Amino acid sequence: MTNPPIATVKAKELVSPNGTRTDNYYWLNERENPQVLDYLKSENAYTEQQMSAVKPLEEKLFNEMKGRIKEQDASVPYRDHGYYYYTRYETGGEYPLYCRKEGSQQGPEEVMLNGNEMGQGKSYFAIGGYAVSDDNQTLAYGVDSVSRRLYTLRFKNLKTGKLYPEKIANTAGSAVWAADNKTVFYAKKDVTTLLAFQVYRHTLGTDPSHDVLVYEEKDNTFGVGIERSKSRRYIGITLHSSLSSEYLYLEANKPAGEFRVFLKREPDHLYEVQDANGQFYILTNWEAPNFRVMAAPLTNTGKGQWEDVVPEREDVFIEQMELFKDHLVLNERAEGLREMRVINFSDEVGHIVPFRELAYTTYIGANPEFDTPTLRLTYTSFTTPATTYDYNMATHKLTLLKEQPVLGGFNKEDYVTERYFVTARDGKTIPMTVVYKKGFKKDGTGPLLQYAYGSYGISMDPTFSSARLSLLNRGFAYALCNIRGGQELGRKWFEDGRMLHKKNSFTDFIDCSLFLVKDKFTSPAKLFAEGGSAGGLLMGAIVNMRPDLYKGVIAEVPFVDVVTTMSDASIPLTTGEYDQWGNPADKKYYDYMLSYSPYDNVKAQKYPNMLVLTGLHDSQVQYFEPAKWVAKLRATKTDNNLLLLHTDMDAGHGGASGRFKALHDVARQYAFLFMLLGQKSMM
Known part of the structure; x- marks a missing residue:
């Protein structure tokens, strides 16, 4: 297949009070349509054909990455209620074993869950969370074999090893035990929006159809969680949106009781609660944008009773x-x-x-x-x-x-880390961390992969990746940019990268790119960019704004059709994100989103080489967003650079399950980068 697939044009008018747009590829959202599946498969075949020359390199990279992993490995045990809990992997195993030992770390091992046995024969498998009853007898856990993050809750007798008959579908993945060892609380999800919105009470060994609804959230901008306090004294229901939260609590030894509201939700007030030493502790941003810790008595949780424990600090x-x-x-x-x-x-x-x-x-x-x-x-x-x-x-x-x-002779002393504060075009300073192997020359000739996220207040930290060594050892530098939209520099850093300030995230990334070129870490001929999910939105924006700066771009599960998605409340997670992007029912947000939405701003110009990755079962960014984006780019762009779309037909937002399967995805991405550099073997 020498020519790329061309998606059929089926014009559809998208009408709203704030404007009408024409979407030629809206039909690609028909997940069950054989024509859609055929198109995705043809794109996969085209990607395989275009990357066939580096297939041996991809396999080499995979084996190299796998070879650094100690296959028979275990986490450090932690003690809880008389047992030591840990996970371990077996040689060749994709999934962990969840284990415990009673009394001491030298005791006999008890395997609670064997992920390899449970996931055998499944194209996707994940264990959500697990919780052990107070008497250490029963395990509650969630499993997902589709990758939609809709977990089925199961129960296991840890003494006999037998499963209880009940199966509770469409949960958030974990359960919380009451103190009576027979009552559990769990959050249920809406199967369309995938938003957790209900809390049920279940009695072990009974029919789930008789479970009692104890809470239902009516505001679809809020999600629901369930937790047990560290003291084990309380069961908590957490209600959270991007900018507001609420906490309800119940004594764990009175599971049939009524949940009490700790403090009613308020606009722009986020708080979380823990109890200790006879009082509640509250982590709150009430009159403290960077948060402070306060305390309140167990008997009166009103704000008038709150006292500072750790006051807010402007720089922390x-x-x-x-x-x-x-x-x-x-x-x-x-x-x-x-x-x-x-x-x-x-x-x-x-x-x-x-x-x-x-x-x-x-x-x-x-x-x-x-x-x-x-x-x-x-x-x-x-x-x-x-x-x-x-x-x-x-x-x-x-x-x-x-x-x-x-494994494989790694020596941390062979690598260098540098930290910079890049001046953005509006004068703000952007933290950036760069790593490379000794011998890397800052003369503009070296390749560099630049990464950022910049949304939801999620901060990106300089963490280790053994897979990344395959880039660094072949002469790449790697740069992590803490652009606005995260919280690396506090709450204001987040505020400056959302809603009507979202474009700051994009220009911050571009300004970091310009810094890297100016300081001769690399050049546009060897600068690559990568981002996923909301970081994929970032990739879509920068290739529209400054396509000349990048040799290649990797966009993983990219959120690129912003206006259409945010206008459809039935799409999973949309309503909970109005605080991030705005509600397009309001014209000022509609117009602003439309001004940067990658799909809507594709134009007749040259684009970098691009590898776009998605999953058919993605629960957060639906596969049709990147599919539509690629189709429109093919029909519009003026260059002959590579544009590749790969859809994992078995996976969702997090990609392949299993510790080794996921490495195949990384190896493909790295092989793409080396292919663009003309280094097809790198043997």
Whole structure:
């Protein structure tokens, strides 16, 4: 197949009070239409044909990446309610085994779930979450074999190994036990929008059709979650949108009781609640954009009773809190980096857990136990694999438990990390971290892959990737740009990259590209860009705005048809995202979205080489967005550069399941980059 597939034009008028658009490829959203499936398959065949010359390189890259993974491996066990829990992998196994040992780490192993056996013969398989009853006897867990993130809840007797007969479909993937060891609460999803909107109470061993609805969310901009407090005292229902939240709670030993509202939702108020030492602790942005920690009595949760525990600081963003009997732990961001602050309740003195690398991230691990001086945390950087520590909060002693092994002769000293603050066109400074192997020359001749996300307040951190070594070892540099839309520099950084400020995300990325070229890290002939999901929107925007800057672009599950998707409340997750992009029913948001929506702004110009990836069962960005985008690009662009679309016919938003299957996707992407450089073997 030397010529690319050409999608049939079937013009459809999309009419709204704010304007009428013509969509020639709207028909591609007919998932069950054989003509649609045939088109996607023909695009896959074209991609395979165009990349056939680098197929041996792709296989080599895959085997190389796989060879760095210690196949027989296990996580560091954590203690919870008398048992040590961990996951482990077996040689050749795609999926983890979920295990525990009673009393000590030297006890006999009990395999609760064997992912390899459960996923055998399935093209996709994932375990959502799991929870063990208070008496340690029963396991509740969720499974998904379609990749739509609609999980079926099952129950297993851990003493006999037998499954209970009930199967509860279309859940969010996990359950919460009450203290009676027979009652569970779970969140149910709408099968069309995929939004969790109901909470049910189920009694173990009974017919799920008799389950009791205890809460239903009527506002489809809010999602519903369910949790058990660390103290095990409360069951909580969490209600959350992008800018507002609400918490309901119930004593775990009174599962038939009524949930109480902690504080009614308010506009622009996000809060979360934990309990400890006879009071509630609240992480809140009430009159504190970068968040603060407050406390309230168990008997009165009104705002008038809230008192500061950790006041807001203008230069520090609080991302997460973890409570212990004697300590409060905060995962904070300062100058874009995530670090760990420990505060002793007795003297309210806080300190940062010290690490020495220029750019790194550290995050709170599994800490289910309350009365302990030990904090479990994970540390990583571009050059340090994920490393698990126990930190004694009283003595300040850091104990190394495990650094994730990287086989194949990896030496972290062979690589260099640099950090920059790039000046954007409006004067703001954008954190950027670059990594490369020693010997990389900053003379404009080296290739570089630039990555960013920049949406939803999700921050991107410099974390280790053993697969990325296959790029660095072949002369690539890699740059992570913390553009606006994330929260790396606090809440204002997020606000400046959403709604009517969304274009700042795009120009920030372009300004980082210009910096990398100006400082001779690379040149437009060897600069590549990558982004996924909302980061795929970023890719779609930059190729419309500055196609001349990039040799090639990888767009993974890209959100590119912004106006059409945000105008259709039946599309999964749309209504919950009005706070990110705006509601196109309002003309000012309609017009602004239309001004940057990648699909609507495709024009007759030259575009970079592009590899576009999607999944037929994607639950977040429907496959038809990238399919339509590619079809329109083919019909409009004026160059002969490669435009490839690959649809995983078995996977969803997260790509292939299994630790090795996913590496095939990465190997394909890297082979695409080397092919564009004319390096088809790199053997």
